[in-house]
Amino acid sequence: MNYEEIRKKAYAAYNECSRLQEYLNASASLIDPESQLAELEQLSCDLPLYGEPVAVKDNVCTKIADTTASSGILQGFRPVYDAHITTLLHDAGAVMVAKTSMDELAMGGTNLSAFTGAVNNPYDLNRVSGGSSGGSAALAAAGAVRFAIGSDTGDSVRKPASYCGVIGVKPTYGRISRYGVIPYASSLDTVGYFTLNVKDAAKMLKVLAGRDDRDMTSSYEPVPDYSVNLNTDLTGKKIAVFGNVYDALEPGEVKESLDRVIDGLRKKGAAIEFVRMDPVLAESCMAVYFIISNCEASSNHSNLDGTRFGLQKEADSFTQIMMKSRTEGFSHFVRKKLLIGSYGLYEDNREEIFVKAQKVRRLIVEEYHRMCEGYDALIAPACPHGAPLKSEAENAPLSDRIEDNHMILTNFSGDPSMSVPMGFENGMPVGLLISAKAFDEAGMFRVAAEVEEITGFKDTVREVGK
């Protein structure tokens, strides 16, 4: 592609994001690609993402655009530094065209809590996109961009990927630097992304992965070329089906899709077995997640104090400025969560709440690893159903059931996990979750590539408003 075509492509994506705003409300802000295109002229066209338009979740710090994490308290915040992945995208030749809407401070799974309002599902505008990386998932699904960045603390990439019918990857904890990504819960947060096919997923990880000294939890593990040997058959591979989740499926389209995939994988030479974990530990996932994520978040957001950036209310004392800014700047939903989280850290409660959850986390992870022992991958339906209506999702209580929460397991354990489109339920997409061993994203992609072949869902986009 020559420079003119690149330019056209970037503006096409930018304009499409802008056009889709009316339907999807997926962007927190749009980025005119002009200045990036000017820089691109100096770069080599051999770069992996040369001229590729990308959408970036609004918790990723960018010097060229406000970064609000879809929260009122960060309105107007313009970072003076780039996140590590912002720099990597830039250096790979990508062109950012939108900062995407998310659940406020990534605390949610519906994308209903964004400061700029709910993101609509491209397959049905009355339904949720899923969250917290809903804007990125929706823009990829609608074909505005082929690459979009998200972050995943509980299932925040994989759930919207499942709901919007795109690929969503949560790599191993530490695989991608978190430097410059506004946190939710530091011990669970992972940078992830969306693509429309497995090959692109492999390509994107190569761009984003690698050690960054500014994130002390980032890994030294070498970064392989994930694109090679993608489509080899699965002879000799052992794939486990997550029995607890499978057992809970009602008869219907989701189960049928899953059975088709299982069958297809068998045909490709994989040995398929059903595995199960201790139900008591399985049912405790949400409890552990609720406590750890909120406790860490209650401290992580202490810097949002209304004195240096974002919303800065006027008052006659530091305390009042902070009180006013945080009361107005955080939604009630977020304040409630921070409150609960802080409670678990008080000296009298710490052992019984926070530390207890951290201990159960270990037991859950040990049990999960025991279950997966000896398998190359674990599969399950990402979600038991397609995206719910916004009206339903709004007041849905948190569920303890493993089929609703099993994606959290790989945030606890740190292992890689991804959702790939598997089929539909009443016209709404559903994804297949593939999880693998730590740092075996290559193996995970190999299974995903076969699934892609089995289902035929590749580069599937949903045109919206045309």
Next chain:
Amino acid sequence: MKYRTTVGVEIHCELRTETKMFSSAPVSFHKVPNSMVNEIDLALPGTLPSVNKKAVEYALAACMALDMEIDPVVRFDRKNYYYPDLPKGYQITQQFHPVGKNGHVFLQIDGIKKEIRIERLHMEEDTAQMFHKGNHTYIDYNRAGIPLIEIVSAPEMSSGNEAAAYVEILRNTLYYLGVSDAKMEEGSLRCDINVSVRPWDSEKLGVKTEIKNLNSISNIRKAVDYEVSRQIEILDAGKEVEPVTLRFEEVSGKTVFMRRKEESVDYRYFPEPNIPAIELDPEWIGLIRANLPELPEQRRVRYLREYGLSEYEAGVLVQDKELSDYFDKMCAHTKSYKTASKYLLTGVLGYMNAGKIRPEDLKMKPADFALLCDAVTDKTVYSSQAKSILTEILEGADAKNLIQSANKGKVSDIGELAETVKQVIGENPEAVKDYKSGKDRAIGYLTGKMMKKTGGMADPAVISRLIKEEIDKSEREW
């Protein structure tokens, strides 16, 4: 004595690193406000901490110097509270696993040695600096994130004097280690002191008060002494001491109320999730230990044992690291340690004090000074000559030439001297009479006269002998 006093000391010490504890922003003082910060120091959203290797090295060195147990796995925790000088809304510190535990130092007061145990040493980060003017507070984040170590003593001191001695030892130790400027007056070493008083026969500690931010050793002594007397007065009146935070008012010499102790603030401590446990390389720890510089106490003992200096001399030298460094440089060139120390602590120190000159700025080279000391010891020059030579080499003159010419001009011919002795005795009959009536110091007077006549070019010991002999001889002749 009806009461006994218990004092505990907390020291915060800024480490002398190039960069901050958790960011690569430079550490630099007296710079334009907010020009030595990066996004981490400002706690901008999305930033993460990255631990400074040098700061850990310095903390380890301090642990070693204070004879502490070192935790080879370094872990950090968050201390959550809100204050305008704390941009993150939490401070990264080491609550649960301090890098150092159970150390001690020895105080030497009036020849008595007392052990003070040190409970813990941990790493943390400094806050931003605030200036208050009119209705506003001005914030400079340059100081935010500068590495600190906090050193907490056991409550084992029993007077202002001991507290002062303890801080002095720690200050000097940290300074010798080169890990900190340890300047109290500039705030790179800050000191909070807990004081309580209880009846002599009481098992239970009394209610303690905390005196914040003492900025000199002498203020520590004064503040503790004042606070003790204040508390005793309260107890004597049958009242109870209130657990308050105080500050020391220099002008009045009193401790004054700052704030009531908040009913124990809950800091919601938890392990910092962005910093994995850091496994220190045992070889690296060994290397730091092997390269520890000589510490003040070791140096003091060396001066006593190897150089034969007095307690006083060793004490004064070690107190001032640069002065004792200078002394050590001299000692590389001379074995006349006692002479060297005597000259350094009298003539040279006087000269330095008068001109406000620091040892490292002396024009006189240690080797030149050493040469002079040797010349005095082997009597190549007389001490009387040495003084004037010293005056000249302090201004940068070459010692070797001066010593040589002094040696040449020396009057050592007894016959020549005898003539002058007779002359001086003839000219000072009063002094001679004094001597005869038993006043020995008259000899000193006459020797002085002699030295003047010879221009200092004679050995005073020889002269006084000649004078005595001459007077005794004349007496017999009568």
Next chain:
Amino acid sequence: MADLTKEQVLELAHRLMFDLSGEEAEQAVKEFTELERYLTLLRRIDTEGVEPMVLPFDRRTAFLREDEPEKPLTQEDALSNVRHKEDGYAVLPRVVK
């Protein structure tokens, strides 16, 4: 333990430096009931002798950053998001000591 009154919830909110409306405080009380339910779930699990898991993989590191300064932000950038500033300082209403 997690049965809190509205007043206690408000006190907790103030310690976290934000306020709650009456209705919000009531909802927050319910959230604590939810927490209590979760804790009941967790109490079923014996964690005697189990080490808390702070990070995935119990990740440890040997990395320490070299003490080499990098260029700081310019004063202008450092204060670019600060609303009230003067002579290179961030300015707040006087902090009473």
